[in-house]
Amino acid sequence: MAWSRFFIWPLAAISALFFALGVWFAFFNSPADYQMGDTVRIMYVHVPNAWLSQMVYGLMAVSAVGSLVWRHPMADVSMKAAAPQGAAFTAMALFTGALWGRPTWGTFWEWDGRMTSTLILFLIYLGLIALWRALEHQANGPRLIAIVTLVGAVNIPIIKFSVDWWNTLHQPASVFRADGPTMPGSILMPLFLMMFAFTFLFALLQTLRMRTEIERRRVRSLERRHVAEGATA
Amino acid sequence: MIELGQHAQYIVGAWSGVTLVTLGLILWTLRDAANQKRRLEELESRGVRRRSAKTDSPS
Numbered sequence: 001m002a003w004s005r006f007f008i009w010p011l012a013a014i015s016a017l018f019f020a021l022g023v024w025f026a027f028f029n030s031p032a033d034y035q036m037g038d039t040v041r042i043m044y045v046h047v048p049n050a051w052l053s054q055m056v057y058g059l060m061a062v063s064a065v066g067s068l069v070w071r072h073p074m075a076d077v078s079m080k081a082a083a084p085q086g087a088a089f090t091a092m093a094l095f096t097g098a099l100w101g102r103p104t105w106g107t108f109w110e111w112d113g114r115m116t117s118t119l120i121l122f123l124i125y126l127g128l129i130a131l132w133r134a135l136e137h138q139a140n141g142p143r144l145i146a147i148v149t150l151v152g153a154v155n156i157p158i159i160k161f162s163v164d165w166w167n168t169l170h171q172p173a174s175v176f177r178a179d180g181p182t183m184p185g186s187i188l189m190p191l192f193l194m195m196f197a198f199t200f201l202f203a204l205l206q207t208l209r210m211r212t213e214i215e216r217r218r219v220r221s222l223e224r225r226h227v228a229e230g231a232t233a
Numbered sequence: 234m235i236e237l238g239q240h241a242q243y244i245v246g247a248w249s250g251v252t253l254v255t256l257g258l259i260l261w262t263l264r265d266a267a268n269q270k271r272r273l274e275e276l277e278s279r280g281v282r283r284r285s286a287k288t289d290s291p292s
Contacts, residue, residue, distance in 0.1 A: 088258050
């Protein structure tokens with residue numbers, strides 16, 4: 001991934017710019033919501049993390065297909081690099097959702113479709129991280145992890161459509177809708193700025209983590225060779 | 234400081250939590266990258282190189 005060095009600084013700069021603009025709009029240039037008041041400002045960190053929690057899993061599912069069909073080692077690297085980030089984004093979505101729920105719904109948590117399926121997503125991420133640690137070096141470990149990743153992908157449409165299929169405390173989709181967002185531009189602006197900021201941050205971290213994972217494999221291979229050469233000398 | 238209303242503690246808590254986790258993720262990634270780079274450089278300084286790596290042979 002020698003090309004990655006050309007992406008890292010531009011991605012970092014773009015992400016930092018979007019974060020600076022997003023924070024400024026979120027706190028100094030956007031109104032309080034007519035119903036939720038200032039708690040709407042939690043949405044500017046909640047929605048980007050919720051979006052990434054699902055998008056990262058989508059990327060892992062695509063990588064899993066690449067691993068199973070083409071047996072491409074970069075697909076394994078991509079899956080392994082993305083899993084801890086997906087877990088972190090999902091944890092932040094759950095945490096901010098709980099803090100947003102208390103003043104608006106009167107409760108931190110409710111076992112409704114959206115929240116429960118997102119919690120399941122978090123547990124799937126933790127399970128996949130554990131599997132990578134346990135099975136990575138076994139012959140068919142990455143293939144097995146790819147299969148488990150694809151099975152877990154069933155949960156993504158469940159999260160997306162849970163607010164339509166079941167009666168939930170969580171509001172229905174208000175940004176990604178066929179007929180367009182239902183929010184005013186003054187609230188959409190900081191929301192999109194923060195979504196771009198977190199998405200570019202993920203692209204940056206994924207590039208860095210994939211490069212590091214390739215180096216880790218190179219180190220492991222060199223250490224094995226060094227030991228083998230030492231044994232035969 | 235901007236006035237955040239009666240639920241300021243929830244807003245500050247959410248943003249603080251996200252800031253901490255995000256910074257933690259960034260620092261962990263950078264530290265891991267630096268560690269692997271250092272290990273690779275240590276091995277190469279001991280003469281352990283990939284077979285495909287260019288060698289500094291005299292011309």
